[in-house]
Amino acid sequence: TNRNLKEMIEDGKFREDLFYRLNVFEFNLPALRFRKMDIVFYFEKFISDFNRQFSKNITRVSEETKKYLMNYSWPGNIRELKNIAERVSILCESDNVTPELLPDKIVNHINTDISEDENEFIDDTLNNSMNGEGDYNLNKDKVVKDFEIKFIKDKLKLYKGNVAATAKAINFHPVSLRQKLNKLGINPKDFKK
Incomplete structure (x- = not known):
């Protein structure tokens, strides 16, 4: 679903027992x-x-x-x-x-x-991927990773390294964002001021 069922439970709009009966796997996609x-x-x-x-x-x-x-x-x-x-x-x-x-x-x-910077990044990313050599999936993976790093760093900077606030702003679960940060080698403390 594209709705936040946990919030709906808190608001009394969805049954908690039904949520736990249906919730076998939870995926939080931005x-x-x-x-x-x-x-x-x-x-x-x-x-x-x-x-x-x-x-x-x-x-x-x-x-x-x-x-x-x-x-x-x-x-x-x-x-x-x-x-x-x-x-x-x-x-x-x-x-x-x-x-x-x-x-x-x-x-x-x-x-x-x-932002204008993100639009420029999209242009550069597309141009670099089009000029890339080799395997499609390797190029795609690199482009996606480059975008994720820039996007997440920009948002962490905006929210001064606050993982919970950043996660909420980009529609990520905080635990998922922490896992992504670890995977990408990004330390949120680097963005605290």
Whole structure:
């Protein structure tokens, strides 16, 4: 679910016994807008799936289109992304997805969640990954890791190293964020002032 069931329990809107009966595995994923490289990955995956469904042969997504997709805030999360990919697949009459196929709300969107530095980082990341040598997955993993490090460091700086406040701001569980910090070798104490 995309709702915080623990808060709903506290508010009396969800039964606690039912929560523990259903809660076998708990996954806390940040919203799609915080996982920029996943946007392009999933968009291309959906396009590939719709190729089969609509008998299309779309093989490319232009860099400009990728920038628009990554800049949009995706309030509908992955479902909205899938619907846009389906729309694009239906409208596309070539092998290349261009911005003209995207809805106006994406092309004209000004994302206030992303700073100019983050937009520049997205551009640099895309350019570096396109010029990279070797395995796709290795390049993707490096791009994602670079983005995660920059994004998390920027947020830790903003919240002066407070892990709980940073986790809340980026829609992470504090324990998950601490694990991510350890994995990436980031010490939150470095950001306390």
